[in-house]
Amino acid sequence: MNHPETLDLHFQDRPEIIAAYLLPHEQGVALVETGPGSTFPMLQARLADRGLTPSDITEVLLTHIHLDHAGAAGHLAEHGATIYAHHVGVPHLSSPERLLASAERIYGDDMDRLWGEMRPVSEDQLVALEDGDEVPLGDQNAHALDTPGHASHHMSYVVGDVCFTGDVGGVRVPGETHVEVPLAPPEIDLEAWRASLSRLRTAVDRHDLTHLAPTHFGLYEDIPAHLDRLQAAIEAAEEWAATTFSTWDGNDDELREAVTDWMRGRAANNSVDAEAWERYELANPSWMAALGLRRYWETH
Numbered sequence: 001m002n003h004p005e006t007l008d009l010h011f012q013d014r015p016e017i018i019a020a021y022l023l024p025h026e027q028g029v030a031l032v033e034t035g036p037g038s039t040f041p042m043l044q045a046r047l048a049d050r051g052l053t054p055s056d057i058t059e060v061l062l063t064h065i066h067l068d069h070a071g072a073a074g075h076l077a078e079h080g081a082t083i084y085a086h087h088v089g090v091p092h093l094s095s096p097e098r099l100l101a102s103a104e105r106i107y108g109d110d111m112d113r114l115w116g117e118m119r120p121v122s123e124d125q126l127v128a129l130e131d132g133d134e135v136p137l138g139d140q141n142a143h144a145l146d147t148p149g150h151a152s153h154h155m156s157y158v159v160g161d162v163c164f165t166g167d168v169g170g171v172r173v174p175g176e177t178h179v180e181v182p183l184a185p186p187e188i189d190l191e192a193w194r195a196s197l198s199r200l201r202t203a204v205d206r207h208d209l210t211h212l213a214p215t216h217f218g219l220y221e222d223i224p225a226h227l228d229r230l231q232a233a234i235e236a237a238e239e240w241a242a243t244t245f246s247t248w249d250g251n252d253d254e255l256r257e258a259v260t261d262w263m264r265g266r267a268a269n270n271s272v273d274a275e276a277w278e279r280y281e282l283a284n285p286s287w288m289a290a291l292g293l294r295r296y297w298e299t300h
Contacts, residue, residue, distance in 0.1 A: 003211065004032065004162060006218055007046040009039035011068070012114070016174050016217045017282045018068055021164060022050070025138025028058025031081070032157060032164045033215050036071035037116030043072060054079035059135065061142055063166025064154040065089040066184070067103055067115040069215055074119025083121050084135055086146070087128035089153035093121045106185075106291070129155055145203060149193025150182055156196075158203055161210040162219070168196050170230040171216040171284040178270035179229035180263070181237055182216070182284045183292035190238050190296065197231055216283035236266065237293065245297040252290075259290035 004021040011017040020043060021032040029052060035043055047053060054076055062070045062085040073083050073093055085093060092099045096118050104111050129135075131146035135157075143158040150167040157164045170179040181193070203209065204223055211219045212226055220226050240262055250258070263286045267277055 003219070004159070004164075004213065005050070006213075007043065008217075009035040009042050009046070011035070011039055012282060014279065014282055016279060019213075019215055019217050020046075021213055022047075023137060023159060025140065027138050029056050030059040030061060030137050030142070031057050031076070032061045032159075032213070033063060033069050033166070034060060034072035034076055035069075036067050036114070037075065037118050038071070038112075038114060040072040040075050040116065054081075057081045059084060059137065061135065061155075061157050061164070062086075062089070062093075063156060063164065063168075063215065064151045065092050065099060066151065066167075067099075067118060069166060071115050071118045074121050075117075077121040077125045078119065082125050082127060084127045084129055084142075084144075086153040086155045087130055089151075090126050090128040093126055094123045096120055102186075106288075143203075143207075145199055147196035147199055148187075149189055149196045150184075151187045152189075152192075154196075156200065156203075158207050158209065161208060162213055163200065163203055163207075163209050163211070164213045164215075165200065166215050168193065169200065169212055169214045170226070170233065171280065172214060172218075172220065172226070173216075173276055173279045173283070174218045176270075176272055176276055177222075177225070177229065178267055178272050178276075178280070179226055179233055180267075180280060180284050181230065181233040183237060183289035183296070184284075185288070185292040185295045188292045188296040189300065190234055191300075193234055194231075197227060197234070201227060233266075241293050241297050245294070255294065256287045256290045259293065260286040263289060 007020045023030040129144045133144045134141040145156045147156045147168045
C-alpha cells in the first residue's frame with residue numbers, strides 16, 4: 001500500500017481546512033474521515049477525479065464522531081461502506097439525534113451551512129473498535145489506538161508508516177510549523193491528552209512511522225518536532241486557563257476576545273501570517289476554544 005492520498009474537501013470553499021485520506025488496497029478502497037455532510041459533493045468530485053464513486057469505498061475509519069470528521073459517514077454507508085469508530089461513539093452514528101442537538105445548541109442557525117445533513121448509519125454497517133483492534137485493509141492492517149483528550153471517543157490509526165491522528169495530533173496548515181491544540185467542548189481533558197501524546201510517541205518508535213496525518217490538515221514528516229510543538233500547546237493552554245479563570249469575572253464576549261487574542265498571539269510568535277491565521281481559525285475556531293477551556297476549567 002502506498003502513502004495515502006489527501007483529499008481536500010474545501011470546507012466553506014477554502015482549501016486545506018478538512019481532509020479525508022484515501023487508501024486503495026487489494027480488496028477495495030478505504031477512507032479515513034469523511035468530512036461533514038456539507039462537503040460530501042466535493043468528496044464525490046475528488047473521488048471522481050480518481051475514477052471512483054462512493055460505492056467504491058469499502059471501509060471508512062473515523063477518528064471520532066464530531067461533524068467535521070464523521071458527518072458524511074451515513075452518506076457513504078448508504079453506498080455500501082462499513083464504518084469503523086470508537087466503541088463509545090458508535091451509538092451516536094446509528095442514532096445521531098443527541099449529537100445533532102448538542103451541535104445545534106452551539107451553532108444555531110449556522111448548522112446547515114457549516115455541516116449539512118448527517119444521516120444515520122445502519123447498525124449492521126457499524127463496527128465498534130476497542131484499543132488495539134486491527135482493521136484488515138488488503139495486505140495491511142489499520143491499528144486502532146484509543147487516544148482521548150480532544151474527545152473521549154477518539155481513535156488514531158496506524159497504517160503502514162503513517163499515523164492518522166484526527167484532532168488529538170493537533171491542527172496545522174501546510175507550509176506552517178505552528179501546531180494548535182483543538183479545544184472544542186465538551187470533553188477536553190488535557191491530562192488524558194498528555195497520555196495520548198505519549199502513546200503517539202510510542203507508536204512512532206514501534207511502527208517506525210514517517211508521517212503524521214492530522215485531519216486539519218495534510219501529511220507531515222517532522223514528527224518529533226510536530227509532537228513537541230503539540231505538547232507545548234497543551235502546556236500553554238493549561239497555564240493560560242489556570243492564570244485566567246482563577247480570577248475571571250468577565251462575560252462571554254470578553255472571554256472569546258481574550259482567547260482569540262491569546263491564540264492569535266501564539267500563532268504570530270510562530271510566524272503565522274494573516275492569511276494562514278484565517279485557515280487556522282476555520283479549522284479550529286478560537287471562539288470554540290473559549291467554550292472548551294471554560295468547560296475544562298469548570299470540570300477539572
